[in-house]
Amino acid sequence: xxxxxxxxxxxxxxxxxxxxxxxxxxxxxxxxxxxxxxxxxxxxxxxxxxxxxxxxxxxxxxxxxxxxxxxxxxxxxxxxxxxxxxxxxxxxxxxxxxxxxxxxxxxxxxxxxxxxxxxxxxxxxxxxxxxxxxxxxxxxxxxxxxxxxxxxxxxxxxxxxxxxxxxxxxxxxxxxxxxxxxxxxxxxxxx
Numbered sequence: 001x002x003x004x005x006x007x008x009x010x011x012x013x014x015x016x017x018x019x020x021x022x023x024x025x026x027x028x029x030x031x032x033x034x035x036x037x038x039x040x041x042x043x044x045x046x047x048x049x050x051x052x053x054x055x056x057x058x059x060x061x062x063x064x065x066x067x068x069x070x071x072x073x074x075x076x077x078x079x080x081x082x083x084x085x086x087x088x089x090x091x092x093x094x095x096x097x098x099x100x101x102x103x104x105x106x107x108x109x110x111x112x113x114x115x116x117x118x119x120x121x122x123x124x125x126x127x128x129x130x131x132x133x134x135x136x137x138x139x140x141x142x143x144x145x146x147x148x149x150x151x152x153x154x155x156x157x158x159x160x161x162x163x164x165x166x167x168x169x170x171x172x173x174x175x176x177x178x179x180x181x182x183x184x185x186x187x188x189x190x191x
Contacts, residue, residue, distance in 0.1 A: 126167035
């Protein structure tokens with residue numbers, strides 16, 4: 001029966017370690033390396049001299065701990081960036097007070113308001129305006145100008161944009177202190 005030897009995958013360790021193990025397994029004892037030779041070979045492989053193996057392992061573990069610490073810092077930084085992006089998206093989709101409460105993890109209870117304004121706009125002649133744009137770049141410019149103008153007005157007047165589809169805007173405004181001018185400003189906002 002042949003001697004039992006473990007199978008070492010090629011990727012399990014550096015080639016020189018694997019070669020040393022195989023030399024130590026040689027069936028002919030006179031061909032096996034002596035302990036001093038094993039020690040010298042290990043030091044050559046490790047690139048160290050004058051240290052014991054435990055000291056070398058401790059230094060290797062300290063080095064790996066530092067690498068892991070840097071990796072953790074990088075992952076934390078990436079997480080914080082992604083969290084900020086998520087908060088920005090939530091802030092664009094929901095009213096500011098609700099977005100703020102959600103990002104803090106607060107429970108949001110339904111609220112009742114005695115007066116609100118809901119406004120649905122549609123731009124007359126939008127299809128013709130887009131058809132008049134001769135290139136895709138001009139179309140993008142027209143759409144970008146439209147959206148930026150409307151979004152600036154919406155933010156300035158503390159109105160919440162519920163939805164945008166092509167040239168149509170659906171906005172709402174909660175009127176906590178009834179003021180007829182507040183309702184009127186929302187009605188004229190996008191006209």
